[in-house]
Amino acid sequence: MTGTTHRMVALVLLFWVGVAAVHAQDAGGGAGTASPVSLEEVLSRTGARLQWDPYRQQGALVRGGRMLSFALGSTTAVQDLSAVHRVEPPRRDGGTLEFGQDFLALALQVFPPPGQTRRISAIFIDPGHGGRDPGAIGQHTIDGEVQRVEEKDIVLTVGQRLHALLTARYPDKEIVLSRDTDDYLTLEERTTLANGIEAGPNESVIFISIHANASLNRSARGFEVWFLPPEFRRRNLVSAEDAGVEDPDVLSILNTMREEEITLESVLLARNVLSGMEGSVGLGTPNRGLREESWYVVRNAKMPSILIEVGFVTNRDEFLQLQNDAYLQRLSEGIYTGVTNFVRSFEEVGVE
DSSP states (O other), rough: HHHHHHHHHHHHHHHHHHHHHHHHOOOOHHHHHHSOOHHHHHHHHHHOOEEEEEETTTEEEEEETEEEEEEBBEEEEEEEEEEEOOOOOOOOETTEEEOOOHHHHHHHHSOTTTTTTEEEEEEEEEEOOEEEEEEEEEEEEEEEEEEEEEEEHHHHHHHHHHHHHHHHHHHTEEEEOSSSSSOOOOOOHHHHHHHTTTOOEEEEEEEEEEEEEESTTOOOOOOOEOOOOOOOOOOSSSSSHTTTTOOOOHHHHHHHHHHHHHHHHHHHHHHHHHHHHHHHHHHSEEEEHHHHHHOOHHHHHHHHHHEEEEETTHHHHHHTTTTOOOHHHHHHHHHHHHHHHHHHHHHHOOOO
């Protein structure tokens, strides 16, 4: 966690190097007519802490995983590593920093009072495959009878049960299923549906893709959770319209910042879900751990996203488990526990 935080701060400093020539003003000038606000007042009213680089005269307010960065004399402030705002330039008055009233208003928006902290507004659940795409197929001879199961049916059942659990728990959140029947959806349609969910300034959406595994090795078994490798870079996470800038170099830096944030939250979501599944079914099913891969739905979802493999249909024992109603309920409850633990951490204290 510390290493990721350092990378995020370094990216903020890199951003200011890129925009200083465009937006910086004389550190002593540009004061507005409204009464200035001291650093002490900003910190007191927001509950944030200051990270300051004395050499570059740049800093950031940080609280609960959120960040508002600024530079002395610059008309630009960066919110949550993604959005750019114009503000009255911060300046130094003697031994302290002073800000404009507009910066204080922005800081109060980024770091709202208790009860108004950031929240998960929607959870998108994507049961894989469907319709003409059966996914992985398990076929085994049980008591002299050939039995068959298709991935699309297993994951739809788990997705529906997870949807029901989360809907009951969070009546104030939007809980969305990509499909609730045996329908075929392309990968593009799935991510388009998720990316189209609207979220407010202090809100986020999470993406959960559910699958079942297969292997030529019939002894392979267990559950696992995947997330996008940290070195992978998604494009167009930050638009020129949303950021309020046109410079492609600045947009590239902002996109990298947003990628860092999404990666951190995806890893924490994956860890929580893996732990929840282990607590629910881990006594009889191996925990294969966290894994990294650039699956299409994960790399194209512009939000924290994970892919869950609930078990191997090619393993005889898990083939039987994945057709057992009680076992599927326990799987669903394990995923539910992991998601709710992540949501509680995200909404109460943010992601540090």
